[in-house]
Amino acid sequence: MDCPTTASLWIDFLDGKLSVDQAQKLEEHLRSCASCRLSHQELQQTIQGLVHLPEEEPGPELRVEFTAMLEREKAILASQPLVKAKVVRTWPWKKISSVAAVLLLVSIAYWLGKYNTKQSFNAESISPIESSNPAELQTLELLKNDLASTRLVALHRSQDLAKPSTVLLDALIDKLNFDEHLNVRMAAAEALAHFPQESKARTALIQALQEAEDPSLQIELIHLLVYLNEKKAIPVMKNLLVNKTLPDYVIEQVKIGLPQII
Amino acid sequence: MSKRSDLLTDEELMLSVSRGNLDNMRFLFDRYHLRVYNYLLKMTRDRAGSQDLCQEVFYKALKYRESYRGSLFAPWLFKIAQNAYFNYYQAQKSKRQGLDVLQRFPATENPGREQNEAIEQLYWAIEQLNEKDKSLLLLNRLQGIQYQDLAEMVGSNTGAIKTKIHRIIAKLRVHFFKHN
Numbered sequence: 293m294d295c296p297t298t299a300s301l302w303i304d305f306l307d308g309k310l311s312v313d314q315a316q317k318l319e320e321h322l323r324s325c326a327s328c329r330l331s332h333q334e335l336q337q338t339i340q341g342l343v344h345l346p347e348e349e350p351g352p353e354l355r356v357e358f359t360a361m362l363e364r365e366k367a368i369l370a371s372q373p374l375v376k377a378k379v380v381r382t383w384p385w386k387k388i389s390s391v392a393a394v395l396l397l398v399s400i401a402y403w404l405g406k407y408n409t410k411q412s413f414n415a416e417s418i419s420p421i422e423s424s425n426p427a428e429l430q431t432l433e434l435l436k437n438d439l440a441s442t443r444l445v446a447l448h449r450s451q452d453l454a455k456p457s458t459v460l461l462d463a464l465i466d467k468l469n470f471d472e473h474l475n476v477r478m479a480a481a482e483a484l485a486h487f488p489q490e491s492k493a494r495t496a497l498i499q500a501l502q503e504a505e506d507p508s509l510q511i512e513l514i515h516l517l518v519y520l521n522e523k524k525a526i527p528v529m530k531n532l533l534v535n536k537t538l539p540d541y542v543i544e545q546v547k548i549g550l551p552q553i554i
Numbered sequence: 555m556s557k558r559s560d561l562l563t564d565e566e567l568m569l570s571v572s573r574g575n576l577d578n579m580r581f582l583f584d585r586y587h588l589r590v591y592n593y594l595l596k597m598t599r600d601r602a603g604s605q606d607l608c609q610e611v612f613y614k615a616l617k618y619r620e621s622y623r624g625s626l627f628a629p630w631l632f633k634i635a636q637n638a639y640f641n642y643y644q645a646q647k648s649k650r651q652g653l654d655v656l657q658r659f660p661a662t663e664n665p666g667r668e669q670n671e672a673i674e675q676l677y678w679a680i681e682q683l684n685e686k687d688k689s690l691l692l693l694n695r696l697q698g699i700q701y702q703d704l705a706e707m708v709g710s711n712t713g714a715i716k717t718k719i720h721r722i723i724a725k726l727r728v729h730f731f732k733h734n
Contacts, residue, residue: 299724300717338727341676342695350591350605357609358583365616366576451620486620518637519618521709548644552637554686554708 293321295328302328302335428453428460435463440473447479451486461487465496469503478512485516498525501532510542518549526553564627572619582627583612589697590635596680596692597639607642611635629703636689636707643685679729687722694719 296302296318304310305318322329431453434446447467450460467480481500484493497520501513510532517525529546532538559567559578564585567578590611594604614634622630680688690708693699699707705715 298720299727300720303720303723334727334731335723338676338679338723338730339695341672341730342691342726345596345673345676345696347588347592348595348601350587350601350608354587354591354605354608355583358587358612359580361609361613362576362579362616369574369576488621519621523709544648547648548641551644552640 293317295321295325299331299335302332303339305332306336306339425453425457428457432460432463435467440471440476443467443471443473443476444479447476447483450483456487456490456493458492461490461492461496464493468496468500474506474508477506478509481509481512481516485520488520494520494522494524498522498528501525502528507539507542510538511545514542514545514549518552521553523553526550565624568615568619568622568627568630569624571616572622576616576619579612579616582615582631586628586631587612590631593632593635593692593697594639596696597685597689598642599677603642607635607638610638614638625706626703628697629699629707632693632697632699633707636693639689640685676730679726682729683722683725687718687725690715690719691722691726695723 301310301318305315310318322332427449431446431450434442434449437443437446447464450456450464453460456464461484464480464484468477468484471477471480481497484490484497487493497513497517501510501517504510504513514529517529529550532546533543533550535543559570559581562570562578562581564582567582570578571582587608591604591608594607594611595601598604598607611631611634615631618634680691683691690704693707694701694704701716701719702712704710704719705712708715710718
């Protein structure tokens with residue numbers, strides 16, 4: 293055989309990834325070719341050297357800090373059901389109104405379905421705005437609540453849903469863009485980022501970054517888009533870099549985030 | 555009866571963490587903190603910095619637990635580690651400190667011996683790679699993240715990642731053997 297032109301074949305050989313037949317041919321070749329023997333030997337030493345680089349133990353404080361952090365997070369989580377319980381207690385009519393909302397939405401969905409069926413017999417073409425998931429309907433209802441804390445609970449709950457309907461996505465996007473409370477807008481951004489498979493959610497996050505004026509929201513959106521590895525956010529982030537009105541610390545986050553989208 | 559937590563797979567543990575059983579993160583910390591710390595240590599060559607970053611990785615794994623959907627745990631965790639490192643690297647760069655003025659630890663406790671010289675030389679060769687290549691190489695060769703999972707991590711395909719890693723190793727060999 294001729295000398296392999298790239299290191300790739302030798303690396304596969306060293307990794308044991310070649311067929312017996314291919315490996316035998318290379319071994320035979322090695323016996324007769326000094327130059328390939330050198331390549332093979334050097335690659336072998338490089339790869340083995342890497343594997344044998346010494347490992348180190350971190351200091352004991354790493355575990356201590358980890359345990360403290362875990363306890364903090366557990367305490368935060370434990371405080372959340374209390375918020376939910378309070379909501380139910382403070383608004384005893386909530387369940388009733390939720391049931392009413394379910395009935396209303398189901399009847400609207402039924403009506404829309406019936407209307408669409410007249411136009412087409414294809415069940416798939418029935419409007420996607422219907423939502424049959426009770427948990428989702430309740431979340432939608434809570435999102436309309438006047439109390440910001442209730443809307444925050446709803447946003448938190450929405451993250452438990454495996455697949456959001458278009459109605460819910462629209463409601464989350466509405467909260468992201470128009471809620472009067474910054475905390476709710478930021479929580480809506482985080483809720484949308486929980487549905488990375490929904491292109492509508494991703495697009496909304498990019499658009500919000502384009503339009504957001506509050507630095508905290510801008511930073512939250514930058515973090516989320518970087519976390520989602522959203523390539524379509526790159527042009528928007530590049531624009532932010534040349535925006536003279538942005539605070540330095542927002543620009544700094546863009547500079548840190550941009551190279552991470554790969 | 556449910557399985558004992560220490561017998562659960564990494565993925566089962568992380569899924570239960572994502573559902574709110576945060577205590578199971580302890581088992582994942584036990585299984586992974588050495589690996590994450592050593593990956594970061596080789597990227598930064600800064601012990602204190604690696605320890606802080608390692609802490610940050612487990613914090614983020616907890617914070618973003620609900621985004622975990624049951625994929626292989628190691629690539630998921632190392633993606634967080636890689637992002638944490640790139641953040642750190644950019645921050646260091648923008649502080650105009652430059653990584654080369656940071657105090658690097660010596661590669662071995664007892665330099666001078668032939669084997670230790672080889673290790674120093676290999677570290678030097680690794681330092682010649684760019685940050686992304688360095689990370690891919692260490693994740694693949696030291697942390698055993700397979701080509702397929704790396705491809706998913708960086709949004710590429712398996713074939714392209716394999717070729718890339720082979721090229722990085724070939725480049726490393728040149729630095730390792732030819733720099734004198």
